[in-house]
Amino acid sequence: MSDGYVTPDGRTIGGKVLEMQNITLRFGGVVAIKDISFDIREGEIRAIIGPNGAGKSSMLNVINGFYHPQEGQILFHGEVRKPMKPYQIAKQGIARTFQNIALFKGMSTLDNIMTGRFNHMKTNIISQMIWQGPAAREEAENREIVEKVIDFLEIQAIRKTPVGALPYGLQKRVELGRALAAQPKLLLLDEPMAGMNVEEKEDMSRFILDVNDEFGTTIALIEHDMGVVMDISDRVVVMDYGKKIGDGTPDEVRNNQAVIDAYLGVDHG
Secondary structure: OOOOEEOOOOOEEOOEEEEEEEEEEEEOOEEEEEEEEEEEEOOOEEEEEOOOOOOHHHHHHHHOOOOOOOEEEEEEOOEEOOOOOHHHHHHOOEEEOOOOOOOOOOOEHHHHHHHHHHHHOOOOHHHHHHOOOHHHHHHHHHHHHHHHHHHHOOOHHHOOOEHHHOOHHHHHHHHHHHHHHOOOOEEEEEOOOOOOOHHHHHHHHHHHHHHHHHOOOEEEEEOOOHHHHHHHOOEEEEEEOOEEEEEEOHHHHHOOHHHHHHHHOOOOO
16 A cells, blocks of 8 residues: 555556644644544545544645644655645645635636636746736746636636626636646645535536546545545545544445444435
8 A cells, every 4th residue: 555556446546645644733722633644645536524623624724734733744745844834835736725715706717717827927026017028928828727727627608707706616616727727736625515506516526536537636625525525535534523533445434333423424415
């Protein structure tokens, strides 16, 4: 397992991209995460599940630098990662979406997705204001990547629409597009299906699978819809009250009595 594994459908999963080793996170006297270890491997879809308040979003916030754990360490591609700010971690190739949509509501779909290219912009602000030479070429290159993302997500018809005027499901798709525009190596999705109807969930599931398959992007996601989790995930880690109570393939987690008692015995549709 240290060098990867082969999925039941024949996909080859690589070595460890990220390792969370004995992570403990406290807020004053409240322990949000207690001594949790797990890894995320290259090319896999890794789900993090658990009841509300289990510490799942806190874990994503640790991964992308919003929170810094008091104990434990994080390894990225085998090297211990020092405390870093979110923008520094984004430059390493980690992008995320949020549980509550975080878009610029007055800006168009195209402009929102363009903001995902920020870390790839190398010309200074003066060059960008003049918009000639290197700045113009950089703008054209970034625009080409963004247009490919728009085509991939099938949102050409809303490219000039202010996102605040879009229905919820399309706003979630635009947020995914902004994260994809950063061309991440590791994509963190915080409840990508939240608030969606059945058709919207099916569309989002398809896009997540296609991102993983066509771009080779490693994905870690938090999701409450267990049907989605069991269908699209390669491995699942289960949290409850800040502790890890299960970790394995969907079948292994589905048959774990501790997980059944804490979580799967409850309806999470």
